[in-house]
Amino acid sequence: MAQSTLSVIFLIFNCFLFIESVPTTLETPVRYDGAQLWNVSLSDEQTRKIVFDLENEFDVSFWRTSNAAADMFLKKSVIESARQILNENNIEYSVRVEDMQKHIERESRQPYRDGQQNYGLTWDAYYSLNDILLFLDNLVEKYPNLCSLETIGYSHENRPLKVLKISNGKSGNKAIWIDGGIHAREWISPASVTYIVNDLVENWNNQPAYIQNVNWYVLPVHNPDGYEYTRNTNRMWRKNRSKGSNSKCFGVDLNRNFGFKWGGKGVSHDSCSEIYAGSGPFSEPESTAVADFFANNTENFEAFLTFHSYGQWILYPWGYDNGIPTDDAEELDLAGREASENMKALDGQVYTVGNSADLLYPAAGASDDYGKSIGIKYSYTIELRDTGRYGFILPPEFILPTAKEAHTFVHTIARIVAK
Ligand SMILES: [Zn+2]
Structure with a gap:
């Protein structure tokens, strides 16, 4: 009950904020606590196969791959298993982002200046x-x-x-x-x-x-x-x-x-x-x-x-x-x-x-x-x-x-x- 009342209030609030653009649903934000970005070396065909198989096994995602390396994004729950497989197979990797949630929060500090006179952007933050x-x-x-x-x-x-x-x-x-x-x-x-x-x-x-x-x-x-x-x-x-x-x-x-x-x-x-x-x-x-x-x-x-x-x-x-x-x-x-x-x-x-x-x-x-x-x-x-x-x-x-x-x-x- 309280939950649905709250949702209605949020929906109304949201409609005022985005008069031109009313989202159809409001969802709970997805969090990435403890999720990491790794750079994994791809030295040969065998290595590539092991690394890319992780996508099916653990639902990791590859942000970018080249012949030499892959940028792999891992949720916290799969990090230990993935680490074990890479270690067992002597596949080199480095951790680029330790905790994605913290990283996202740092990125998203933004000025809210909707509707100000002489409105301008400043390119030191990402805007809505x-x-x-x-x-x-x-x-x-x-x-x-x-x-x-x-x-x-x-x-x-x-x-x-x-x-x-x-x-x-x-x-x-x-x-x-x-x-x-x-x-x-x-x-x-x-x-x-x-x-x-x-x-x-x-x-x-x-x-x-x-x-x-x-x-x-x-x-x-x-x-x-x-x-x-x-x-x-x-x-x-x-x-x-x-x-x-x-x-x-x-x-x-x-x-x-x-x-x-x-x-x-x-x-x-x-x-x-x-x-x-x-x-x-x-x-x-x-x-x-x-x-x-x-x-x-x-x-x-x-x-x-x-x-x-x-x-x-x-x-x-x-x-x-x-x-x-x-x-x-x-x-x-x-x-x-x-x-x-x-x-x-x-x-x-x-x-x-x-x-x-x-x-x-x-x-x-x-x-x-x-x-x-x-x-x-x-x-x-x-x-x-x-x-x-x-x-x-x-x-x-x-x-x-x-x-x-x-x-x-x-x-x-x-x-x-x-x-
Ligand atoms: Zn693109």
Whole structure:
């Protein structure tokens, strides 16, 4: 009784806080007390088999794998058993994060400044969707001749997908698309994209011609339901929050749901999988909204830049299968390398450039392939920091240096596009 009364009060409270976006359910937050992030060496085939078998045996998850090592996330209950198996087989590993819950709590200290006048973000904390939308509203209010907002659709839980257009209105401008936050837990992505937006707008008069003569279209949070879910319920959530009538589990991986080569390699048709492709191409409102936007837009798009984390990669199509270069792969590679050099000059961080399927793994139905498939030349997925020290839970002090790298990437591509 008390419990349900409390729930109603919380629901009402919540409705006031999120007038534009009412979550359908309130769940108890998932805790990760004692959970750890390990980096496990993968020296040979035998080792790989033992390590990857842990996923079936113990429900550990792999955040990132390369030929040499795997970043493995373990709940507290499985740590001792996993440790025993690795020790028995002389497999080397190191503990990167000792207690994920403490780490998450440290990350999530945030200023709550909803509705303040002269609202701005500061890039020393991760902000809520509401804060990010207010930030966009504020830019439009402050710079009505430069900025405008378009709601290109609504998420499954009815949150708006807001695209900020930044344009000097000149005819003949080329166009560049930027999106962030398609994967919910990759918080550094929306944080970096808002930084880029802020710099473009606030310093507009000092921008070079290759920035000013572009119509910019920016979707900072592509997966708003997932993003809010990671803030309120489960920090490790990746997908959106839809659930098909025949699905056992919630969520579709929006970056496997785009219509180009949908359902091929590197996807799952199991709704409980992290890489569930959905019931069909563009089955989700969040991916459909982006496709509709491009279908109804006559701009001359030259770049499609989608920001993720983590791993520090600059990736270009085709990603749906191995060994399938685009006709202009050499140009994309060259531009990526130039960006990577410029990014390294900032803070010494290395971003590795290459074809996404060959460098990482094939993934059909990803948005960068879709962008390329509709004729946008410079289509990239950028995996921001880090390389596995903290993984998805990147401490706030790294927001600014990472955002500057993302910003430099965008500047480099814009300069190349203008040539
Ligand atoms: Zn991602």
